[in-house]
Amino acid sequence: MRDLVLFVVFIFLPTLLVILDIYRFMKEGAS
Amino acid sequence: MRTMALVLLLPGVLHAQELHATAVWITFAVYLVVLMVIGILGEIRFSRGYEDFVTAGKSLGAWVTAISAAASAESAWLILGLSGLGYKLGFAAFWVALGGVLGYWFNARFIMLPLKRESDHLGSLTLSDYIEHKLGDRGHLLRVLSALVITVFMTAYVVAQFTGAGKQLEGMGLTSYTTGVWIGAVVIALYVLMGGYAAVSYTDMLQGLLMATVLVIFPVWGMVLAGGPGQVWRIAESLGLTHLWGPHAFALGALGAILAEALGIAFGYPGMPHVVIRYFTVRNEREARRAAWIAIVWSVLAYFGAVSLGIVARVLVETGQMPQPADPEKALAVFTATFLHPVLAGVILAAVTAAIMSTADSQLIYASTTLVNDLYLAFTGKRMASRKLVWTTRSVIALLAAVALAFALMDVRFIYRFVLYAWSALGAAFSPIVIFSLYDRKFNRFGALAALIAGPVFTVLWRDGLGRPGGVYELFVAFPVSLILAWLASRVFPTNKEDAA
Numbered sequence: 001m002r003d004l005v006l007f008v009v010f011i012f013l014p015t016l017l018v019i020l021d022i023y024r025f026m027k028e029g030a031s
Numbered sequence: 032m033r034t035m036a037l038v039l040l041l042p043g044v045l046h047a048q049e050l051h052a053t054a055v056w057i058t059f060a061v062y063l064v065v066l067m068v069i070g071i072l073g074e075i076r077f078s079r080g081y082e083d084f085v086t087a088g089k090s091l092g093a094w095v096t097a098i099s100a101a102a103s104a105e106s107a108w109l110i111l112g113l114s115g116l117g118y119k120l121g122f123a124a125f126w127v128a129l130g131g132v133l134g135y136w137f138n139a140r141f142i143m144l145p146l147k148r149e150s151d152h153l154g155s156l157t158l159s160d161y162i163e164h165k166l167g168d169r170g171h172l173l174r175v176l177s178a179l180v181i182t183v184f185m186t187a188y189v190v191a192q193f194t195g196a197g198k199q200l201e202g203m204g205l206t207s208y209t210t211g212v213w214i215g216a217v218v219i220a221l222y223v224l225m226g227g228y229a230a231v232s233y234t235d236m237l238q239g240l241l242m243a244t245v246l247v248i249f250p251v252w253g254m255v256l257a258g259g260p261g262q263v264w265r266i267a268e269s270l271g272l273t274h275l276w277g278p279h280a281f282a283l284g285a286l287g288a289i290l291a292e293a294l295g296i297a298f299g300y301p302g303m304p305h306v307v308i309r310y311f312t313v314r315n316e317r318e319a320r321r322a323a324w325i326a327i328v329w330s331v332l333a334y335f336g337a338v339s340l341g342i343v344a345r346v347l348v349e350t351g352q353m354p355q356p357a358d359p360e361k362a363l364a365v366f367t368a369t370f371l372h373p374v375l376a377g378v379i380l381a382a383v384t385a386a387i388m389s390t391a392d393s394q395l396i397y398a399s400t401t402l403v404n405d406l407y408l409a410f411t412g413k414r415m416a417s418r419k420l421v422w423t424t425r426s427v428i429a430l431l432a433a434v435a436l437a438f439a440l441m442d443v444r445f446i447y448r449f450v451l452y453a454w455s456a457l458g459a460a461f462s463p464i465v466i467f468s469l470y471d472r473k474f475n476r477f478g479a480l481a482a483l484i485a486g487p488v489f490t491v492l493w494r495d496g497l498g499r500p501g502g503v504y505e506l507f508v509a510f511p512v513s514l515i516l517a518w519l520a521s522r523v524f525p526t527n528k529e530d531a532a
Contacts (some may be wrong), residue, residue: 003122003268004264004273005123005273006275007122007273010129010275011128014129014133015331018133018327019331022140022323022324025139025140026324029316029319031331
């Protein structure tokens, strides 16, 4: 369980933030 | 990137003795025919004028821009090396995946669009063009030095790619080494000669899509075979593979070296000439932003897929469903040989081999364009008809391919030293220049000169002079040193603003 939490905090969430940031970046250009 | 170092160390990674050789040959031949068709289409559409031939008329769309850039940068290291790291380290290998994704994010967010705008504004066709125009270097020193660095390291890379093709085809039990080198070199040279940059970009897109498909489907399928995600987690946990800091016996220092390598790889992206040239050639800003999105999704799928594939393969070995690979980097090959029908296995093996081969195309076209555009035309001051320039570039492509073929056939060991340095030397030389030229108003030609010299010198010094202390990857050291020296040199030797473009 501890390993899963660490994975989510240190790997999954930063990756998700990166994806969302680039998605917003793309949408800015479309508008 | 370090693909060739890996491939050269692992001759015969994809042993196909248990596979049906005819099926492999047929699928491989189909792949090669597709590459040639793309070459012919490129010839029809993009070989009338010089700009069309070397930049596809700066008209590429988001998909081809994003995925061809990614495929040129990654190639087989991602499929074989990173899945091997997942097999060996488990979840700790996700740090490398995150490092890779952050590299893509940085390029997509901060480099792609401004570089596109600047290169359009300055009318640059290559990175050396851009550096000279942007920094107002009328003496051509930066052009010569950057073109030399690019030509030396990229030609060496092409030699190693041809060698890799020979060793792979030999390792798959399909041909002798010599025949394998000939097949790789002739096919690549033909479609680059015919279709130029457009053919290179579209074949790389095909390769990138294949890589991502394999790296998404295989881990999912492996998980199903192993009994579902819950079962995979339980077994991986019992093996100590779910620790983010590495398996039980894994030292923290070694993890530090891996993190340094992950970041080191990421530092190379903004300045890799054959990758950032894709930002020059994207059709418009809207397509560039879409390309940023496609590239980031591709990188997440490919990087996380590769690590997951390694972990799942390790679990399948533990459950006795798959034989243990002799080397972690052979995990994919053993998975393929164990679970795939020979015909389908042939597709995968041929695709991986083609992936190794076709990284050479981007470097071949880029090195040739650099020789013609950045050295020959700049120094002779000649004005040639556009059509004649296409044929001059084609002659140089043929010449470089022949030189690389000769070196590969002779198996000249000396060349491989340049390959081991290539990603780091190119990254440390050009990344600081690209970043500062876009974001530091005081950056000038002295700063660029410092980076061009410091990048390759510190790469060699760290690797050979100091023997790579702590196993830390050279770009992790060479990049910050080059960055600091470039920044300092611009301030110690300031130039008038009017000098710059």
